[in-house]
Amino acid sequence: MPVPEQSTGKERAAERLRKVSQNFFLHIHDPRLFPDSLSPLSTMGLGVILASLFIVQLTTGMLLMVHYTPSVDTAYFSVKEIIFYVPGGRVFRNIHRWSAHAMVFVTFLHLFRTFYKGSYYGSRRTNWVIGVVLLLVVMMMSFSGYLLPWDQLAFWAVTIGSNIAASFREFTDLLGITGHINPGGFFRKILIGGQEVSQATLTRFFTLHVMILPVTLLVLIGYHFWRIRKAGGLARPLDGDISSPDQIPAWPTAFWAEVSIFLTVVAMLLVVGMLADAPLKTIANPNFPENPAKSPWYLLGIQEIVSYSAFAGGFVIPLLFITFLIYIPWFDPDGSAHQGVWFGGKNGLKVTWLSALIGAMIPIVLIVLSIFIKSPGTQGSSLNILLTMVLNPGTLSVIGYFIWTGMVRKATSSRRLTVLALFTAFMMGWTIFMIIGIWFRGENWQLGI
Amino acid sequence: MEPEEAEPKSYSRRQFFRHLSWSVLGFAGLAAVPFVVSSLIPRKVIENKRIRIGKPGDFPINRMTYLPDSHLYILRDPSGIAAMSAICTHLGCVVEQDVSGFLCPCHGSSFSLNGVVEKGPAPRNLPWYRVSTLPDQSLVVNMNQQVSPETRLQT
Numbered sequence: 001m002p003v004p005e006q007s008t009g010k011e012r013a014a015e016r017l018r019k020v021s022q023n024f025f026l027h028i029h030d031p032r033l034f035p036d037s038l039s040p041l042s043t044m045g046l047g048v049i050l051a052s053l054f055i056v057q058l059t060t061g062m063l064l065m066v067h068y069t070p071s072v073d074t075a076y077f078s079v080k081e082i083i084f085y086v087p088g089g090r091v092f093r094n095i096h097r098w099s100a101h102a103m104v105f106v107t108f109l110h111l112f113r114t115f116y117k118g119s120y121y122g123s124r125r126t127n128w129v130i131g132v133v134l135l136l137v138v139m140m141m142s143f144s145g146y147l148l149p150w151d152q153l154a155f156w157a158v159t160i161g162s163n164i165a166a167s168f169r170e171f172t173d174l175l176g177i178t179g180h181i182n183p184g185g186f187f188r189k190i191l192i193g194g195q196e197v198s199q200a201t202l203t204r205f206f207t208l209h210v211m212i213l214p215v216t217l218l219v220l221i222g223y224h225f226w227r228i229r230k231a232g233g234l235a236r237p238l239d240g241d242i243s244s245p246d247q248i249p250a251w252p253t254a255f256w257a258e259v260s261i262f263l264t265v266v267a268m269l270l271v272v273g274m275l276a277d278a279p280l281k282t283i284a285n286p287n288f289p290e291n292p293a294k295s296p297w298y299l300l301g302i303q304e305i306v307s308y309s310a311f312a313g314g315f316v317i318p319l320l321f322i323t324f325l326i327y328i329p330w331f332d333p334d335g336s337a338h339q340g341v342w343f344g345g346k347n348g349l350k351v352t353w354l355s356a357l358i359g360a361m362i363p364i365v366l367i368v369l370s371i372f373i374k375s376p377g378t379q380g381s382s383l384n385i386l387l388t389m390v391l392n393p394g395t396l397s398v399i400g401y402f403i404w405t406g407m408v409r410k411a412t413s414s415r416r417l418t419v420l421a422l423f424t425a426f427m428m429g430w431t432i433f434m435i436i437g438i439w440f441r442g443e444n445w446q447l448g449i
Numbered sequence: 450m451e452p453e454e455a456e457p458k459s460y461s462r463r464q465f466f467r468h469l470s471w472s473v474l475g476f477a478g479l480a481a482v483p484f485v486v487s488s489l490i491p492r493k494v495i496e497n498k499r500i501r502i503g504k505p506g507d508f509p510i511n512r513m514t515y516l517p518d519s520h521l522y523i524l525r526d527p528s529g530i531a532a533m534s535a536i537c538t539h540l541g542c543v544v545e546q547d548v549s550g551f552l553c554p555c556h557g558s559s560f561s562l563n564g565v566v567e568k569g570p571a572p573r574n575l576p577w578y579r580v581s582t583l584p585d586q587s588l589v590v591n592m593n594q595q596v597s598p599e600t601r602l603q604t
């Protein structure tokens with residue numbers, strides 16, 4: 001019902017009420033919000049960017065799915081067909097690939113924003129945990145899509161990835177019980193559907209990629225949105241009272257803000273998708289590994305520490321980190337002083353800088369040392385396996401981070417500063433190992449420039 | 450609103466059915482778990498662990514021959530024939546032969562000529578498998594049986 005031009009105030013109010021009650025958009029948002037919530041610096045719009053990327057992924061994904069066949073004999077050629085014959089196929093595939101990378105990247109940014117701005121206190125705790133799970137699902141989503149083209153890169157990245165899943169075996173080997181129970185091997189078998197990456201693996205990864213993970217993601221995203229409202233709405237001024245009159249109606253102000261973010265994302269992806277081609281190597285050859293065989297960038301940090309010890313780098317350290325992430329709001333529950341404050345104030349900023357420096361220095365020093373100190377030959381004895389698990393740059397860095405965090409805790413006795421120290425050090429370490437993996441590992445995983 | 454709340458001592462029909470529904474749902478869910486998990490386990494038949502590799506004459510003497518399909522290196526020397534796995538014990542890449550032994554391209558593990566780890570991260574030595582002959586003289590490698598690197602099948 002169009003509003004007559006000279007409508008009375010009453011009519012306009014009624015019209016707004018109608019829109020508000022019938023509007024899907026307002027089931028996601030609070031009907032009124034603070035202008036601050038829309039200011040670019042408060043959330044940086046990262047959540048909306050992620051939602052936009054997800055919509056792009058769903059759309060391009062469905063378009064690709066029409067032409068793709070998940071069979072080891074034809075998968076590779078169907079991807080070639082998408083690139084060379086399907087009108088617009090090349091661009092759709094490029095967008096799908098780049099947008100997937102962007103999604104992982106922005107999810108990390110979103111995590112940083114939420115963490116450094118102290119947005120995990122009180123009733124936002126649940127959403128923090130959902131967020132961590134979402135991060136994992138996004139990464140799995142991206143990794144499962146990696147296998148589908150069935151090229152060399154895909155085959156060997158997944159061979160390595162699935163063996164990381166089995167690396168628990170090193171632990172059971174250490175106890176000498178692998179012959180009886182082998183949970184690592186069992187998990188790997190379920191994941192790839194056999195002893196080696198094959199048709200069964202492709203089918204399983206395809207099912208994960210187009211069905212199980214997207215549905216999980218959709219449900220979790222819905223819950224994630226709903227929890228924002230339950231926890232008191234978008235980021236808002238600390239002293240902002242929900243009944244304050246300074247608020248503006250969400251419709252249509254916030255709506256247009258979000259639409260413009262979405263359009264910007266799509267526009268950027270279109271440009272990138274037309275200019276940059278997503279890689280496609282030669283068809284998978286189970287006999288000759290890519291040399292070097294590198295996983296996607298966001299897993300290269302893990303691959304680097306896995307190259308020291310599969311069990312420590314692929315299992316213990318990631319598990320430790322995820323547990324720490326989830327545990328943060330319980331360790332540091334009192335946000336009265338830092339909620340919504342970047343880095344929790346001046347001291348926090350100082351600790352963050354220091355932790356970033358230490359987080360970077362420890363692995364760099366250790367890696368340089370490892371060039372000179374030859375790692376002991378692991379002749380298969382239990383002691384040697386144990387030694388490689390502990391005495392490697394990855395494990396030692398993590399031990400160093402915990403010592404540093406303990407020092408911060410002792411010196412400041414502030415829980416917020418403690419988590420700031422560990423989180424920052426961990427993230428810096430991850431970044432350093434990732435950089436080493438991306439730019440400093442060449443043929444035969446040799447260190448070089 | 451619920452009138453039952455007024456009389457706490459009685460266990461109302463509504464409560465009973467509520468509990469019943471939840472328990473049925475719970476048990477049904479639990480009962481489904483083993484079926485779902487076991488349906489995901491790949492069938493055993495697919496794994497073929499005994500592989501026929503040809504006749505002794507197919508392999509040049511004093512060389513290690515690589516068999517791509519089975520990921521095996523077959524050694525033939527004056528004292529006989531032996532078979533070694535070519536799959537790196539670290540994360541499963543295929544190792545390549547060079548002058549002094551084997552090298553894994555994925556994370557740089559190296560192994561001596563008889564498969565012993567010389568440099569990590571590979572945690573275990575490359576396994577050697579039992580080789581036997583069929584009546585028609587063709588060779589069979591049994592990947593369920595590991596042997597020491599010195600073991601040879603006399604030819």
Ligand code: FES
Nearest residue numbers: 537539540553556
């Ligand atoms: S797979 Fe061989 S060193 Fe990692």
